[in-house]
Every structure is written in structure tokens, then in C-alpha cells.
């Protein structure tokens with residue numbers, strides 16, 4: 366099976382009815398681009414940049430966080446590693462299940478960390494840190510195609526603040542004569558409120574990326590890190606599928622890019638459903654790419670559309686999917 370899959374590495378991911386599908390890699394460090402290229406990824410759909418910030422134990426915040434130059438070098442390495450293919454860099458998503466260090470991991474002061482200061486909320490609460498990251502990413506964009514992805518947005522005011530900080534980072538770079546490049550701007554759809562207000566997001570962003578890991582957590586009120594309720598963490602819950610389907614459909618209607626970058630994208634049990642819902646861009650751990658590609662090569666989207674609709678309308682989508 367391994368050997369057979371390996372032969373698919375250089376084969377383009379095209380369905381039986383000729384639909385081109387983009388299989389992208391999720392990475393945590395610039396060095397992961399080696400494995401991504403090897404697996405046949407056509408780009409990075411999610412660079413979880415917080416891994417550059419995590420586990421750097423120190424007493425002062427200044428020495429703990431990577432500075433602009435260190436980040437710039439890391440993002441540039443990722444871009445170079447992908448050899449001209451696009452790299453989607455998500456701005457820092459710390460807090461909740463991704464503590465910055467063991468000290469904050471042990472802090473008990475936040476009763477509901479998943480509902481607290483994490484991701485874009487963290488960045489907007491510390492604009493100096495956020496601007497440092499934005500400048501580093503914009504500078505790296507001079508070396509290749511970068512898509513800038515913002516996690517955990519829910520409010521129009523957060524979108525406005527984020528966009529104005531991106532503009533400000535560009536101005537800062539211009540003022541000091543630093544070279545920077547253009548970026549496509551994307552938002553993660555991982556809070557139900559965002560999936561229910563797509564109009565606002567599509568007004569401001571070039572593309573959306575659905576983070577099903579958090580979308581499931583927040584839709585079902587199931588802590589993704591709590592084993593005692595793990596049996597209720599259900600990607601096939603009709604409410605989750607409805608939000609995913611609507612997001613894909615609305616992006617397609619408006620001609621905007623849309624990807625899924627949560628675990629669902631790398632789970633072959635969902636490949637046919639996502640194709641049937643119109644998804645053409647999947648981002649996943651590199652180890653999942655060949656298996657998903659095999660599903661894509663066997664799929665006929667013209668037949669999957671009606672079936673996907675019946676899955677969506679069912680009270681028991683998992684049963685319909687199982688056939």
C-alpha cells in the first residue's frame with residue numbers, strides 16, 4: 366500500500382471528471398517544508414507560526430519572543446523551502462491548547478482558556494508583538510508568494526483593527542526603506558459567529574480557510590482537549606457540516622478562495638463529502654496527502670454533489686456517508 370501511494374506523489378490531484386484539487390501541507394516549522402515537498406504538496410496551506418514562539422522559556426518577554434529578524438529568516442526559509450509554491454502563514458495562535466510556555470500552561474487564572482485570550486485576540490492585545498510579526502511576514506513576501514492568514518476572528522471590529530495594523534506595518538517598513546512584498550489576505554473561519562457572518566469576512570478578505578478543529582469545538586461546546594467529552598467531538602454533526610457547507614458555497618458564489626485546514630481535510634472519510642460540497646483546496650499534515658490524493662483520483666464530483674446534499678439534509682450524516 367505504501368509503495369503504491371508513493372507512486373501518486375508526482376501525479377496531479379485531478380478527479381475522474383477533470384476537477385483540479387489543491388492538496389496543501391500544514392507545517393509547524395520552516396524545516397517541515399522538506400517533508401511537505403516530498404509528500405507532493407503544492408504549497409503550504411497552514412504554517413502554524415506560533416511554534417516559533419512556543420517553549421522559549423525565559424524570565425523576560427523581550428528575550429523570550431523571536432524578534433523581527435529571526436522571524437523574517439524563518440518565514441523566508443519556509444518560502445524558499447517550497448520552491449516557488451505559495452506559503453500560507455497564519456499569525457500567532459497561542460493561548461488555550463497552545464500555551465506559550467510551561468509557566469502560562471500552568472496558570473489557572475483563566476477558567477475557560479479556549480474562550481479567552483488566544484490567537485488574534487492575543488495579537489490585538491499586544492500590537493507591538495503583532496506588528497513585529499506582520500513586518501517579518503511582509504518582508505519575507507519579497508521572496509515568494511505568501512498568503513497571510515488571521516486566526517479566530519469573530520467581530521467586524523477585530524477585522525478593522527487587524528487590517529489597519531497590517532497597513533501600519535507596511536508604512537513602518539516603507540519609512541525605514543525596508544523591502545517588502547504583496548500578500549493575499551485570508552481569515553480563518555473557526556468560530557460559528559464567523560461562519561454565520563461570511564458577508565462581512567468576504568468584504569475584506571481574498572480567501573477563507575475553515576479551521577474545523579476549532580469550528581467543531583465552538584459549535585458543539587466540546588473542549589477539543591478534554592478527553593472526558595471526546596466522544597461528543599463529532600465532525601459529522603449536522604450543525605458542523607452546515608457551517609462548513611455554507612462557507613464553501615458562499616466563497617464559490619463570490620469567486621473567493623476557500624480551503625479547509627483542520628483535521629477534517631486530512632481525513633479520507635470526509636474527502637468525498639468535501640469534494641461534493643465544492644471544496645477544491647485541502648490543507649493537511651504532509652503524511653495525509655497521498656491517501657487523500659488517492660480518494661481525489663477516484664472521485665467523480667458530478668456524482669458527489671447530489672449525494673453531499675443528502676448527507677447535509679440527513680439527521681444522521683455519518684450513516685449516510687457510510688452508505
Ligand code: PEP
Nearest residue numbers: 555576577578579626627
Ligand atoms: C483549526 O482550528 O482547525 C486549525 C486548523 O487550527 P489549530 O488546530 O491550529 O487551532
Ligand code: MG
Nearest residue numbers: 555576578579
Ligand atoms: Mg484553530
